[in-house]
Amino acid sequence: MEEILFSELLKSLKEANDIAEGMSEASRRFEITLPDVQSVREQIGLSQDEFASMMRVSVRTLQNWEKHRRNPTGSAAALLKIVVAAPDVALKSLHS
Incomplete structure (x- = not known):
């Protein structure tokens, strides 16, 4: 065996x-398209400090995502998808 x-x-x-x-x-090939982090942040009207705090990452990490030097992975990528799909729910849930 x-x-x-x-x-x-x-x-x-x-x-x-x-x-x-x-x-x-x-x-087979999988292509995963991530939303543009900077656009998402700007659409919900948060500063880099506020958005990084909400995502529970450092501002430096957020800046790397926004400049496409790194991509969000794992739970950060999942949370970002939630923010895109339902920003009001995500903001309310994460600020309470």
Whole structure:
């Protein structure tokens, strides 16, 4: 059994290498589009300090998102989607 699993793992690694080197196409591709953080912040009318505080991140992190040097991930990305979808609910919930 272990030999079969190792063989399948090795095959997967070879396929991944071929894809990374452009010798093969990936079977599927996911593209995630994140909202523009600066636009979201400006639409709800918060300063960088206020928005960073609401998102529970440092102002520096927020600035990196706004300048596209970094992207929000995990719970920050999820919260940002909520802010876009329902800014009034998000603001009310996070300020209480």
